[in-house]
Amino acid sequence: DGDSYGVLPRPCRALVLLNPQSGSGRALDDFQAVVQPMLAEADITTTVFVTERPHHAHEKVRDEDLSQWDTLVVMSGDGLLFEVVNGLMERPDWKEAMKKPLCILPGGSGNALAASINYYAGYEQVAKKKLLTNCTFILCKGLYTQMDLVSLSTASGKRFFSFLGFGWGFISDVDIDSEKYRWLGSARFTLGTLQCLAKLRVYQGRLSYLPMGPEQGSSPAPRDPHAPVTNGHIPQPAGTDAPGSPPPDSLLVPLGQPVPAHWTVVPEEEFVLVYAIYQSHLGTNLLMAPAARLHDGCIHLFYMKAGISRVTVLKLFLAISRGTHLDLNCPHLCYVPVRAFRLEPRVAAGIMTVDGEALACEPVQGQVHGRLCRVVSG
Ligand code: ADP
Ligand code: MG
Structure with missing residues (x-):
């Protein structure tokens, strides 16, 4: 549809949020040597904001007058973009703020979104300087499109907007x-x-x-006759949200209550890992969800059941580099496209991650919010 794609204006004013500590600590050097000359050719002027500490970028974009900028560029790993997305979502004008095209340039050690955008653009799977050059070229072209975000809520009342994935167990460790x-x-x-x-x-x-279901959102799910009539949605009272309050999670019920009857509960309760990913790549060489796209409205849910041998785990991880892990038909590895999920750890064990950032282990649930932001992509 008409609102899905756009192009950055020329001249283009870019605010670049750069974490000098990301990756192996070369982000500022790489920016000056590789990125700036290419952007200058493309009539994109840059103002660099070097972050001094965690949360600095979050505060910057939360309080910034965004009308000065045509795009917000993050030169770091996925962690800094996570701060930017959540800083923007905290603004009372988040609906407007989320229309500002975001751009990721890989400067970190975890560059999953950059690797995914490189893949969606049809480029070969590359890393380091080559990936940075491809992503900078994509920014020079200036095309942007919409991206889904996933709202994650924890039992202790935290809420995050995530663009990459939520994990528990092996990969997060x-x-x-x-x-x-x-x-x-x-x-x-x-x-x-x-x-x-x-x-x-x-x-x-x-x-x-x-589960996603064949017609996303429109067909009534088969349901328990005693369950309340929901047509796949939990109705939210209309018009009760204060203006500027964040978007409600219409598919979720509070964590203290059982999941709605039309949800699927996995019978096994012992896992090696659970990973809900919404981009193709988990890292530059990890093609975990080859079918994922920026606005597919989908959470690609993977889980690995306990009882799997070390050798098989290793084989699967080697296959993930080419995205062929599902072809191995391993009975311990399950994949299901979903719109929402809930994970309730029995004890607070293991590390949870949101977009690669650590989170204390506790019950978490999440649902997709289609096309909530915009991102520069090929
Ligand atoms: P990497 O992929 O290398 O982990 P990230 O972008 O994910 O790079 O950054 C990791 C963390 O560093 C983020 O959580 C961010 O808040 C934090 N950070 C940002 N600026 C600084 C800084 N100047 N010093 C230390 N940490 C920082
Ligand atoms: Mg990181």
Whole structure:
């Protein structure tokens, strides 16, 4: 539809939020050497805001007069973009603010969104300087489109807007355990995977989800005759939200209540990992959800059941680099496209991650919000 795509104006004024500590600490050098000359050719002027601490970018975009900028560029890993998205969503004018095209330039060690956008654009799977050059070229072209976000809520009352994925267990452990090898760049994940494989753990909890269904959102789901009439949605009282309040999660019921009857509850309660991803790539060399697109309205839910051997886990992880893991037909690896999910860990064990950032382990649920922001893409 007409509102899905746009192009940045020329000249274009870009605010660049850059984390000098991201990745192996070369983001500022790479920006000056690789990015700035290309953007100058494309008539894109840059104002660089170098972050000094965690949460700095969050505060900056929450309080910024956005009319000065045509795009907000993040030169870092996924963590800094997560701050930017959530800073914008905290604004009373978030509906307007979320129309500002965002752009990611890979400067971190976890560059999953950059790798995904590189893939959607049809480019070969590359890393490091090549990925940075491709993403900068995409910014020079200036086309943007809409991107889904997933609203995540925790039992302790936190709420996040996530663009990449939510994880628990194996992959999240690798992500956080390997932080100490940040100087290795993205190789930190390879080393981390081997270390976590050696001490393969099992996590207990209950996983539930609302499947995508053939016609998303329009057909009534088969339901329990005693359940309230919901037509797949939990009705929200109309017009009660204060202007500027964040969008309600119409598919979710409070975490204290059982999931709606038309949801699926996974019978197994022992997992090696649970990962809900909404982009194709989990890292530069991890093509986890080849079918994912920026606004497919879908959460690609993966879970690995306990009882899997270390060798099989390793085979699957090697296959993820080419996106062929589902072709192995491993009975322990399950994949289901969903619109919402809930995870209730039995005990507060293991690390949870949102867009690669650590989160204390507690019950979490989430649902997709289609086309909530805009992102520069090829
Ligand atoms: P990486 O992929 O290398 O982890 P991220 O963009 O994810 O890079 O950044 C990691 C974290 O660094 C983010 O949570 C962000 O809040 C934090 N951060 C931002 N600026 C700084 C800074 N100047 N010093 C230390 N940490 C920072
Ligand atoms: Mg990170």
